[in-house]
Amino acid sequence: MSQHDSNNEGRRRFLKVATGAMAAATVLSTVPRQARAQDLPHLSPSDPTASALKYVEDGTKAQGRKTPNDFCADCSFFQGKAGGAWGPCQLFPGKAVNAKGWCVSHTHVA
Template structure:
């Protein structure tokens, strides 16, 4: 291997090691109603609106049959499927 090729490979390998890797197996934490963003959107864990729940909202993602679901509004957090917030929109 030529010295120039070795230096290019070394630089590329070192640079790749600096790129953060997202753990695909990490569990998202559950959203607390006390979270500042949750408070701003009036998030509650038990919806009082007839037919409006997080699990039938357009922003919900993931397994919509679970007790906790992902939400596009709260990245890396899960919301209670029976919850609700001001941004609820019909799926």
């Protein structure tokens, strides 16, 4: 086998891999990255993680709030839209929390 044949084989292999990678990237780019908030199930206060973090859907009834204005909507972990009733939270992946809810991990947005 000559060096020329070896170079051609290496180029062919590279082109096959590159083409496959491009095809995979194209397919993956069409998949939604994150579910929309309205598609997420609402977090139940009886969920084990919610219970551990003392999550409540009505923040006005929460024990331990530092200020009367502590709600999920003004927490740095909340990822919902401003004014939305429910939204994703980094602490509860795959679930939507009530914007008027509260948990012990509440951290004000800076």
